[in-house]
Amino acid sequence: xxxxxxxxxxxDTIQISMFSVLELLIVPIITLFYFxxxxxxxxxxxxxxxxxxxxxxxxxxxxxxxxxxxxxxCNILYVISFFFLILEIFKTLNVKVLFKxxxxxxxxxxxxxxxxxxxxxxxxxxxxxxxxVLSLVRVVEHGYNLMLLIMLAASxxxxxxxxxxxxxxxxxxxxxxxFSEFILIGYYYLTELEILSYIATFLNVFAFIIxxxxxxxxVGVKKKSNAFV
Numbered sequence: 055x056x057x058x059x060x061x062x063x064x065x066d067t068i069q070i071s072m073f074s075v076l077e078l079l080i081v082p083i084i085t086l087f088y089f090x091x092x093x094x095x096x097x098x099x100x101x102x103x104x105x106x107x108x109x110x111x112x113x114x115x116x117x118x119x120x121x122x123x124x125x126x127x128c129n130i131l132y133v134i135s136f137f138f139l140i141l142e143i144f145k146t147l148n149v150k151v152l153f154k155x156x157x158x159x160x161x162x163x164x165x166x167x168x169x170x171x172x173x174x175x176x177x178x179x180x181x182x183x184x185x186x187v188l189s190l191v192r193v194v195e196h197g198y199n200l201m202l203l204i205m206l207a208a209s210x211x212x213x214x215x216x217x218x219x220x221x222x223x224x225x226x227x228x229x230x231x232x233f234s235e236f237i238l239i240g241y242y243y244l245t246e247l248e249i250l251s252y253i254a255t256f257l258n259v260f261a262f263i264i265x266x267x268x269x270x271x272x273v274g275v276k277k278k279s280n281a282f283v
Contacts, residue, residue, distance in 0.1 A: 077255050078114050082107040084262050092269055098142035099269060105135035122185060129194050136201040143208045143224060152215050159214060167203045174199045174236075177243050199239075206232045223268030230261035 085103040089095070109131035116124035152160060175196055183191045209228035213221040234257035241250040 075114055077259075078110040080259050081110050081262050084266050088266060088269060096142060096145075096269070098138045098145070099265075102135045102138040102142060103265075105131045105138065109135065122187070125191075126194060129198055133194075133198055133201050136198075136205050139228070140201075140205050140208050143205070143212045143228075146216055146221065147208065147212045148215065152211055156211070156214055160211060163207050163210065167207050171196075171200055171203055174239065177239060181243055199235075202232050202235055218271075220268050220271040223264050223271065227261045227264040227268065230257045230264065234258040234261060 081103070085107040088103055089100070109128045112124055112128050112131070116128075178192065178195050178199075182188070185191050206228050209221075209225040213225040215221075234254045237250050237254040237257070241247065241254065
């Protein structure tokens, strides 16, 4: 009886481990398809996919989270990848036009970002991580969340200003990726409801599929058009 229970526990552990590895391999696979199949590549978007994929690969290598150096390397790479995606968004975002036409919306969005960042900080700050560099970990966590919020806000403003299929896809991708990360925060710090982990995984995969699809869209094509490069 004990042998059967032990065998089942081992099988469950292997299945969970395999699921985690496959989940983390999805973005590197999408990145590989992007570099192999896309003739016209954006520098910033390529760097975004590259940094994010490298972080996922490092995450696979340190699957049991044994080394702090991998934690910092992965999260810093994620933050850098978000920064490159923000630069990609700003390529088609005219700040002067934005403030001229959508000043009120921009102010409201900035206030919302500040509020959300305060809420997320309130969730993370009381948490005592198992580390000797607690302050540094919190800086990384807060920087990660702030970059996500900036990315989401920039993608929305880009869609608001340009109103194209490409900007819509970018916004949907950023929205899905951000929600995926925020759901994980709830899963890690507030409740261990398992379904949240699966929802976050689905949103993450969906986000990068959308990112891949938008990479082939012409910048100036309006939403009602289906033209591709």
